[in-house]
Amino acid sequence: MPSRYLFHLWRRVTRPPDRLSVERRRSFEIMAEIYLLALCLQIFIAPVLYLLGYSVMGHLNLVCVLAYAVALRLHRHLWVALALGVKLGAFLLLLIYGALVLGSDSGVVYCLLFAEVELMLADLRRRTKLLLTAGLATLALGLADLPRLNSPPLGFEAHLLENFVLVAVFVMLCMVILRMLTITDRHEYRYRRDAMHDSLTLVLNRRAIFDKASAYWRQQTAFAMILVDADHFKEINDNFGHTAGDAVLHHLAGVLRDALRGEDDVGRVGGEEFLLLLPETSISEAVTVSERIRVRLARRPCQFGGQLMPVTLSMGIACADEGDKLQSIIELADRRLYAAKSAGRNQVVAEGHVESANSRNAGRLSRGVKDALQSEDG
Numbered sequence: 001m002p003s004r005y006l007f008h009l010w011r012r013v014t015r016p017p018d019r020l021s022v023e024r025r026r027s028f029e030i031m032a033e034i035y036l037l038a039l040c041l042q043i044f045i046a047p048v049l050y051l052l053g054y055s056v057m058g059h060l061n062l063v064c065v066l067a068y069a070v071a072l073r074l075h076r077h078l079w080v081a082l083a084l085g086v087k088l089g090a091f092l093l094l095l096i097y098g099a100l101v102l103g104s105d106s107g108v109v110y111c112l113l114f115a116e117v118e119l120m121l122a123d124l125r126r127r128t129k130l131l132l133t134a135g136l137a138t139l140a141l142g143l144a145d146l147p148r149l150n151s152p153p154l155g156f157e158a159h160l161l162e163n164f165v166l167v168a169v170f171v172m173l174c175m176v177i178l179r180m181l182t183i184t185d186r187h188e189y190r191y192r193r194d195a196m197h198d199s200l201t202l203v204l205n206r207r208a209i210f211d212k213a214s215a216y217w218r219q220q221t222a223f224a225m226i227l228v229d230a231d232h233f234k235e236i237n238d239n240f241g242h243t244a245g246d247a248v249l250h251h252l253a254g255v256l257r258d259a260l261r262g263e264d265d266v267g268r269v270g271g272e273e274f275l276l277l278l279p280e281t282s283i284s285e286a287v288t289v290s291e292r293i294r295v296r297l298a299r300r301p302c303q304f305g306g307q308l309m310p311v312t313l314s315m316g317i318a319c320a321d322e323g324d325k326l327q328s329i330i331e332l333a334d335r336r337l338y339a340a341k342s343a344g345r346n347q348v349v350a351e352g353h354v355e356s357a358n359s360r361n362a363g364r365l366s367r368g369v370k371d372a373l374q375s376e377d378g
């Protein structure tokens with residue numbers, strides 16, 4: 001039972017705050033774990049120091065425990081640089097005092113390498129890390145120059161070699177960790193990009209576009225949404241084959257993307273169905289955008305294997321201020337899309353149908369929104 005309680009406590013302390021961007025979450029968690037581990041280790045070391053008669057070091061050790069707890073709190077408030085400063089400040093104080101008492105051959109210098117690892121993993125700028133690495137290496141050289149208590153002093157060449165090795169170890173550690181972070185950042189970025197995009201059309205996938213919509217909803221950002229569906233798309237597949245159908249979908253996504261501003265988003269929410277999110281956009285502006293898309297597609301139809309693949313679009317538009325729930329906005333856009341289809345296709349509907357129950361796939365779309373909202377809660 002206590003172990004379960006400790007596990008939950010550990011998870012609570014190391015879990016990144018929701019407002020933290022995905023790119024910074026890894027460093028947050030690693031550093032929180034380091035602070036917690038260091039805190040546990042120093043608590044464990046405290047009685048040993050007192051038992052061995054090093055009472056001043058014992059007191060300094062308790063200062064470290066207190067400082068690490070403060071660092072954890074600062075870290076949770078995202079003052080990461082200050083948190084690291086407090087943590088390293090107390091740790092270095094203990095190390096320097098330890099080296100003065102125990103001499104340079106006590107191995108205290110090598111504890112600085114752990115400080116270097118912490119520094120490299122922290123969420124700081126690369127330049128800051130390099131500067132602080134130089135500071136730590138200089139401190140290590142200074143501590144290595146202290147008198148040796150248990151062995152005779154080194155000759156000039158041996159002393160030079162020792163200093164050289166010490167600096168080399170710092171440089172290597174710094175380079176290896178920076179490279180490791182660069183490579184893992186690159187991979188993480190690719191995985192994240194692949195997880196958010198539809199592989200056929202390269203626009204956002206269903207989950208990512210619904211996540212975006214629910215983020216706008218939570219932040220109370222005004223937005224318009226356009227639900228776009230290709231007309232008689234089945235006929236393209238039936239007449240020209242599935243590969244041609246895929247090419248048309250790819251082309252459609254390109255036309256949608258090109259017709260929007262940088263801050264707008266396109267997502268594929270079904271086979272031949274797309275959802276467009278336009279922040280800070282009124283219904284009339286969204287209608288203008290929709291008409292622009294229809295005109296552009298008519299002017300620039302998809303070509304596949306030297307053959308034209310004409311396709312038209314039906315669209316339903318709804319605005320964030322037309323409902324009290326995100327789900328009801330999406331269902332309204334879907335009902336208007338259904339109305340556009342029923343009225344003969346190749347058109348835009350942006351009003352009415354508030355009470356109507358006619359919808360093409362409200363259930364499926366609502367599930368997407370529910371999933372997005374749940375993933376944010378969890």
Ligand SMILES: Nc1nc2c(ncn2[C@@H]2O[C@H](COP(=O)(O)OP(=O)(O)OP(=O)(O)O)[C@@H](O)[C@H]2O)c(=O)[nH]1
Pocket residue numbers: 200229230231232233234235237241242243244245246249270271272341345
């Ligand atoms: N090529 C291709 N076809 C797809 C893909 N996903 C769904 N489809 C096809 O899209 C077609 C959708 O057909 P329907 O839902 O009947 O709609 P429609 O023919 O566009 O008719 P309306 O929407 O009523 O105008 C089906 O034939 C699906 O097989 C895909 O990734 N690639």
